[in-house]
Amino acid sequence: MxxxxxxxxxxxxxxxxxxxxxxxxxxxxxxxxxxxxxxxxxxxxxxxxxxxxxxxxxxxxxxxxxxxxxxxxxxxxxxxxxxxxxxxxxxxxxxxxxxxxxxxxxxxxxxxxxxxxxxxxxxxxxxxxPVQLMADYMTIQEAGLDKDLVVAYIGDGNNMAHSWLNMAAKLGFELRIATPKGYEVDNTILENALNEAKNSGAKIVISNNPKEAVEGSTVVTTDTWVSMGQEDEKEKRVKDFDGYIVDNEMMKLAHENAIFLHCLPAYRGYEVSEDVIEGPQSLIFQEAExxxxxxxxxxxxxxxxxxx
Structure with missing residues (x-):
């Protein structure tokens, strides 16, 4: 079983x-x-x-x-x-x-x-x-971007970042994760993904530079900066994540055919701007379906x- x-x-x-x-x-x-x-x-x-x-x-x-x-x-x-x-x-x-x-x-x-x-x-x-990542990758396939895939994850090194690590390590695509200092992904999960990547051919890059991560990527994705149970940290987190909002200027750095994904709920004006989430590159509602x-x-x- x-x-x-x-x-x-x-x-x-x-x-x-x-x-x-x-x-x-x-x-x-x-x-x-x-x-x-x-x-x-x-x-x-x-x-x-x-x-x-x-x-x-x-x-x-x-x-x-x-x-x-x-x-x-x-x-x-x-x-x-x-x-x-x-x-x-x-x-x-x-x-x-x-x-x-x-x-x-x-x-x-x-x-x-x-x-x-x-x-x-x-x-x-x-x-x-993991069930969110299955929906995300399904959306990527439907957009025809699963070949030569480069995913840029911008934001908190949380459960979504960890699941992106697992998916990249298994399927062998390039994943760039950019988080503020102090919000990095779990080191054990990262090490396990890097070991798996040796077999799959995945390229995993970890940094604190969101613009560098997005440059030329075919998928840009993020998640809320304040997850359930972290509400009392909101003021500090918003300050710490300054410069990590996925807005039009950030999306311009990605590939011209890049798409934007978000697991939702999204907090507009924080991790993503209104114009990106409602823009033509956003597939968040197809992703949700x-x-x-x-x-x-x-x-x-x-x-x-x-x-x-």
């Missing part, structure tokens, strides 16, 4: 296989064909962090696949009252067919997966956001692994 906890657990071929499946399902959906790949199956959706895209995409996705989603906030189940993650896992995984968790520490997700009898999907943790299709690909693929 396979889980989907981080892209580091997957091979290049497996990632591309899931994406091909996702594109096939998306085409069917656009043609109003809803094959019941997972009839009568139940997806338990545990949320310790609030969400818009994650909840709607997973709940809609499992329904379109023929199943049903159960929304379980930490306030609604005993996990929020101190029940051990291992106990919650052993109970819930006996009642549902698959589990998606959106939580804080990656270790909590891994503990749940350790005791689970069914596949577990990472809907977001503090360290990684692809959360639905990419995650359907992940769920169907995981379900198929149980039959092998």
């Amino acid at each position: 396979r889980h989907f906890l981080t892209l580091a657990d997957y091979t290049k071929d497996e990632i591309l296989e899931i994406l091909n499946l996702a594109k096939e399902i998306k085409t069917e959906t656009k043609n109003r064909v809803f094959k019941e790949y997972m009839p009568k199956q139940t997806l338990g959706m545990i949320f310790e962090k609030s969400s818009t895209r994650t909840r709607v995409s997973f709940e809609t996705g499992i329904y379109q696949l023929g199943g049903v989603g159960l929304f379980l906030s930490s306030n609604d189940i005993q996990l929020g009252r101190g029940e051990p993650m291992s106990d919650t896992s052993r109970v819930i995984s006996r009642m549902v067919d698959m589990v998606m968790i959106r939580t804080f520490e990656q270790s909590k997700l891994e503990e749940f997966a350790k005791y689970s009898k069914v596949p577990v999907i990472n809907g977001l943790t503090n360290e990684f956001h 692809n959360r639905l299709h990419a995650q359907k690909g992940v769920m169907v693929w995981l379900d198929k692994q149980r039959d092998k």
Whole structure:
């Protein structure tokens, strides 16, 4: 049985296989064909962090696949009252067919997966956001930019930056990450990606220079400077990230056919300007829609692994 906890657990071929499946399902959906790949199956959706895209995409996705989603906030189940993650896992995984968790520490997700009898999907943790990267890369493929790909990630060295490291290391493209000093990516995650890059041919460049990172890139992406749980740091972070806004001047440094991506929610005037997010290079809403299709690909693929 396979889980989907981080892209580091997957091979290049497996990632591309899931994406091909996702594109096939998306085409069917656009043609109003809803094959019941997972009839009568139940997806338990545990949320310790609030969400818009994650909840709607997973709940809609499992329904379109023929199943049903159960929304379980930490306030609604005993996990929020101190029940051990291992106990919650052993109970819930006996009642549902698959589990998606959106939580804080990656270790909590891994503990749940350790005791689970069914596949577990990472809907977001503090360290990684792999389902978002699947949607992002799917969007890149649709834009025809997956060949000779150069991604510039500008901003906080957070879960998105870590997942970009994993994706680049697996698929072998060039990734440039520019963060302010003191906001760099986790060194262990970076070292693991660099080791993987030796086999895939990926080029990974880490710097504190956003303009240098964007120069000639084909994809420019960023994330909020103030993630959930960091609200009390907002004033300091806004000051520390001065010069890291992706605006028209920044985008002019990228390749003329470059696109802009953002996992959303976006805070206009902070990490990205209004004119970029609403401009012709922005594919953020196509990217957001692809959360639905990419995650359907992940769920169907995981379900198929149980039959092998």
